[in-house]
Amino acid sequence: MRVRLDPRQWPGRVVPDTDDEIDTAVEAVCLRANWPDADRSRVRGALVPWFAEEWCVDAVLAAVDVKPDGSRQGRPKDRDQVAHDFLRARLRAWTGLGGDRARPPLAGMTLGQWFRVNRRNARLNEPRPAKALSEAGEQAREQSKAQVRARLRDPVERSRERARRWREALDALLVPGLPVPTFDDSRKLLVDRWMPKPQVCAHCGHGQLPMAA
Numbered sequence: 001m002r003v004r005l006d007p008r009q010w011p012g013r014v015v016p017d018t019d020d021e022i023d024t025a026v027e028a029v030c031l032r033a034n035w036p037d038a039d040r041s042r043v044r045g046a047l048v049p050w051f052a053e054e055w056c057v058d059a060v061l062a063a064v065d066v067k068p069d070g071s072r073q074g075r076p077k078d079r080d081q082v083a084h085d086f087l088r089a090r091l092r093a094w095t096g097l098g099g100d101r102a103r104p105p106l107a108g109m110t111l112g113q114w115f116r117v118n119r120r121n122a123r124l125n126e127p128r129p130a131k132a133l134s135e136a137g138e139q140a141r142e143q144s145k146a147q148v149r150a151r152l153r154d155p156v157e158r159s160r161e162r163a164r165r166w167r168e169a170l171d172a173l174l175v176p177g178l179p180v181p182t183f184d185d186s187r188k189l190l191v192d193r194w195m196p197k198p199q200v201c202a203h204c205g206h207g208q209l210p211m212a213a
Contacts (some may be wrong), residue, residue, distance in 0.1 A: 007031055012058035015108035016051050028057050030083070033064070038083035046087045053101045056108030064090045068102050 005011075007027035016025040026044045030036070035043075050060060064087070065073055073090055081089070094102045109117075133141065174180060 010057065011111075011114050012061075013056050013106065013108050014111050014114050015054050015056045017110065021111060022048060022051060025051065025057050029060060032057070032061060033083070035083040042082075042084035043087065046084045046091070050091065050101060053104070054108055055101075055104045056106065059104035059106040059108060060087075060091075062105045063094050066105070067093045068105075 005024055007024050008031060010024050010028035012028075012032075014021075014025075016022040022044065023040075026040055026047060029047065030038045030040065030043060047055075047060060055063075067073060073093065076086060076089075096102065
């Protein structure tokens with residue numbers, strides 16, 4: 001089955017094989033490199049030998065920027081250089097003395113392999129059907145719904161519930177064995193409580209009068 005992909009959607013890691021795939025990959029290179037006026041036939045002639053060596057679009061575009069040792073290719077010497085001459089000049093760094101082409105900087109795959117990987121990823125990421133809850137799960141869900149309904153009750157009920165929680169929190173502060181304080185205890189004045197009278201020395205304040213000469 002022959003599949004015609006949009007050049008804008010051509011997978012960068014796919015090594016084109018058929019004539020249709022090569023045409024699509026060439027157009028993808030021109031689009032991604034922003035070469036709208038490039039001569040497609042000459043760009044195709046420059047790239048076909050590299051596609052034959054299992055180079056993909058991503059590998060070609062990476063080789064345009066860097067050399068095999070990882071250093072930058074630098075700026076083009078001639079700004080008016082056409083696309084296919086620019087490609088040949090940049091890819092020359094990836095060609096040995098004997099004309100052998102280096103291994104691609106990025107590994108590629110066939111279009112069939114790419115489709116299989118996509119189908120596998122789609123199966124792994126597709127939503128799974130919900131499983132029936134067990135009895136414990138059903139009880140937990142009902143309890144959760146009950147809690148939500150409790151939070152949505154009328155304001156009077158919420159106020160009573162809040163007062164009940166406060167009362168329980170205050171009761172937890174009581175000291176075991178001691179009577180529970182009442183409001184009457186808080187109303188008692190300090191003068192109503194018995195306080196011991198201060199002990200004053202009997203001789204304080206008694207001074208001797210000076211003797212008349």
